[in-house]
Amino acid sequence: MDLSSKLKILSDAAKYDASCASSGSTRSRKRGELGDASGVGICHSYTPDGRCISLLKILFTNYCIYDCLYCVNRVSSDVPRARFTPDEVVDLTIGFYKRNYIEGLFLSSGILRSPDYTAEMLLEVAKKLRISARFAGYIHLKAAPGTSQELLDQMSRWSDRISVNIELPTEKGLEKIAPAKSHRQVHTAMKDLAESILHRKDEARSDRKRASPSLTRFGARSQSTQMVVGATEASDRDILLKARYLYETFRLKRVYYTGFSPIPFSAPILPPKATPLLREHRLYQADWLQRFYGFQVEEFVYEKGEQLDLSVDPKVSWALHHLSFFPVDVNTASRERLLRVPGFGQRTVSRILQARRFTKLSFGDLKRMRVPLRRAQYFIQTGERNPFLRFLDQSSLGELLGQQKKEQLLLPLFGAKKEEKKQGLGERELSAAISGEF
Numbered sequence: 174m175d176l177s178s179k180l181k182i183l184s185d186a187a188k189y190d191a192s193c194a195s196s197g198s199t200r201s202r203k204r205g206e207l208g209d210a211s212g213v214g215i216c217h218s219y220t221p222d223g224r225c226i227s228l229l230k231i232l233f234t235n236y237c238i239y240d241c242l243y244c245v246n247r248v249s250s251d252v253p254r255a256r257f258t259p260d261e262v263v264d265l266t267i268g269f270y271k272r273n274y275i276e277g278l279f280l281s282s283g284i285l286r287s288p289d290y291t292a293e294m295l296l297e298v299a300k301k302l303r304i305s306a307r308f309a310g311y312i313h314l315k316a317a318p319g320t321s322q323e324l325l326d327q328m329s330r331w332s333d334r335i336s337v338n339i340e341l342p343t344e345k346g347l348e349k350i351a352p353a354k355s356h357r358q359v360h361t362a363m364k365d366l367a368e369s370i371l372h373r374k375d376e377a378r379s380d381r382k383r384a385s386p387s388l389t390r391f392g393a394r395s396q397s398t399q400m401v402v403g404a405t406e407a408s409d410r411d412i413l414l415k416a417r418y419l420y421e422t423f424r425l426k427r428v429y430y431t432g433f434s435p436i437p438f439s440a441p442i443l444p445p446k447a448t449p450l451l452r453e454h455r456l457y458q459a460d461w462l463q464r465f466y467g468f469q470v471e472e473f474v475y476e477k478g479e480q481l482d483l484s485v486d487p488k489v490s491w492a493l494h495h496l497s498f499f500p501v502d503v504n505t506a507s508r509e510r511l512l513r514v515p516g517f518g519q520r521t522v523s524r525i526l527q528a529r530r531f532t533k534l535s536f537g538d539l540k541r542m543r544v545p546l547r548r549a550q551y552f553i554q555t556g557e558r559n560p561f562l563r564f565l566d567q568s569s570l571g572e573l574l575g576q577q578k579k580e581q582l583l584l585p586l587f588g589a590k591k592e593e594k595k596q597g598l599g600e601r602e603l604s605a606a607i608s609g610e611f
Contacts, residue, residue, distance in 0.1 A: 174255055180265065182255040186235040186246055189431065190281055190315065190338075190399065228277035228311060229269055233257055233294055237283030241340070241351040242440040243404045243433060246283050251438065256285075259297040267306050277311025277333075278302070288317035292324040299331035303391060318358035322365045329369040329393040334426070336397040337362045342415040346405035350442065359398075363423040366396045370424075395426035402456060403433040403448030408479035413459055413470045420464065430456045451483050459487045465519060466512045485574055489515045492552060493571050500554040500562055503539070504529050515574070516549035548574060 234256035235246040245252060257265075262280065269275045280298060285291045295314050302308040314332040316325055329335050337359055341347045344356045373392035398419060400412060416428040432448030459481060462468040466488075474490040476482055482490045492499065492515050501510050503525055511522045521544055528534060528542060533556040539546060550561040551570060564570045 176261060176265070179255040179257055179261070180231070182253050183232045183235060183257065184230065186252075187230045187232045187279070187281060189245065189434075190230075190279075227275055228279050228313075229266055229275045230279040231257075231262070231265075231281075233262065233280060233282035233291070233298070234285055235283050236285060238286070239284055239351070239353045241354070242443055243350055243401055243436070245436045250436075259294060259301060262298045263301045263306055266302060267308065270308070270310060277313070279313045279315075281315035282317075284317055288319040289321050289324055291317055292320045292328060296324065296328050296331065299328065303331050309391075316362060316366075318354055318362050320362060325362060325365045326369045329366060329373060331391055332393050333391075334395055334397065335366060335393045336399070337366065338399045339415070339419065339428075340399070340401055341405055342400055342407045342412045343405070346407055350404060350440070360423075363396065363398070363419070363425070366393075367423045370394065370396060396423070397425060397427040397429060399429040399431055401433055402430050402453055403444060408475075409452070409456060409459070409481045410470065410473075410475055410479040412456060413463065413473070416460055417463060417470055428460060430460070449483070452481070455481045455483060455487060462487055467509055485571070486515075488513075489548065489574050493574070496565060499552040499565060500559070501552060502554045503534050504556060514549050514552050516545045516547060521545065 232246075234254075235252065236254050236256060237244070237246050237248055240247045240249050244250070262278075266275070266278045280295055282291050282295060285294065295316075299312055299314060302312065311334075312332045313334045313336070314328050316328055316335055316337050318337060320328075320337075325335070339356070339359050340351055340354060347354055347356060370393050374394070377392060400415070402412065412430070419425050419428060430453050432450060432453040433444060434447045435443065435445060459468075459470075459473055462473075463470060468487075468491070472491060473487050474482055474494050481487055485493070492513070498510075498513065501514050503511065508522055508526060511517055511525060512519070517525075524542055525534065525539075525544065528538065532538065535556045536546070536550075536559070539555065550559070551564050551574070553559065554562070564573065
């Protein structure tokens with residue numbers, strides 16, 4: 174099979190893995206090196222100055238010895254199979270980088286022979302990129318549960334981020350549709366990685382004090398994981414509780430949520446329909462609230478079956494069920510109370526706290542500060558009368574806020590442009606990149 178065919182198969186097979194954002198690494202290239210790693214993000218992410226940066230996202234192979242029922246690459250699946258060699262991945266990465274198509278590499282794989290053998294293949298790619306090709310750009314490696322501690326440590330040394338997928342929030346669900354995996358294996362791998370990353374950070378701090386820095390300037394700064402949503406009967410509460418455990422126990426940088434999508438010839442025990450994108454979106458919102466806004470999993474409002482309310486975001490839902498908490502006075506309330514106001518984010522609250530040191534804030538002041546008031550106006554008190562507070566005790570407030578959310582959902586998610594540029598490479602560009610023609 175030629176390289177172009179392999180690339181088409183293995184890049185398409187990698188699209189189901191969502192855990193590939195920036196590691197937070199910041200590293201500029203040195204003389205004679207290629208690429209750098211920026212802390213602002215990789216993989217079609219947007220930087221603060223509006224730039225879109227991307228990475229080559231592929232599987233090393235889609236052959237796999239496991240038979241996870243939700244996975245299109247499972248051993249019993251009838252899909253075209255392909256496998257790269259380490260040199261092919263290195264050549265593709267460097268070729269695409271030199272043509273300015275990518276700024277980094279996300280490399281995962283099906284399981285060949287064993288988790289350790291697969292890890293050795295991915296490790297060989299990373300080491301050749303770093304040492305032979307002198308590539309200093311972003312590298313994210315995906316490790317499999319059951320990989321030895323020694324190999325995990327080496328993978329951590331040569332990458333910017335490394336991740337092990339938890340796959341499902343409950344052990345019962347994992348046993349049901351992915352019997353070859355277990356949470357115990359995943360937790361062991363995460364614990365080993367957490368220790369390796371901590372050691373690498375200490376090593377890097379010591380290395381910066383030396384006159385001649387060594388290769389310890391490379392090394393994973395964080396780890397992440399991914400959970401499939403909707404493949405089993407696990408509730409949103411189960412998912413968020415598992416995420417909290419992973420954050421607190423293994424110091425994860427991020428938990429990614431991927432809605433289940435039916436695959437051809439899937440097992441009858443799997444859902445026939447895809448998980449609504451809005452459920453995935455609500456989980457990300459709740460995840461953010463518990464990480465940065467002081468919310469606890471137990472505080473979120475759940476509907477029947479312990480699922481999050483899809484009609485409004487979790488913060489608004491909490492506010493509507495705790496109206497006695499409001500109004501919040503923007504001139505006297507603590508940071509913690511202000512963060513509970515729907516529509517107020519971290520930066521908004523910081524600006525309010527800074528501004529009120531010099532004056533008593535009014536609605537006019539908040540508008541001039543460009544504070545988003547569309548939702549917040551129903552829940553705050555300023556230095557003047559707030560006419561919107563009359564809605565605070567009315568049942569129509571929920572409907573009013575719900576209508577606002579419906580209008581927002583009509584807009585493209587995540588600030589996407591109305592006319593999106595077609596992603597990927599055309600046949601001509603693909604051929605040129607593979608052949609090395611510049």
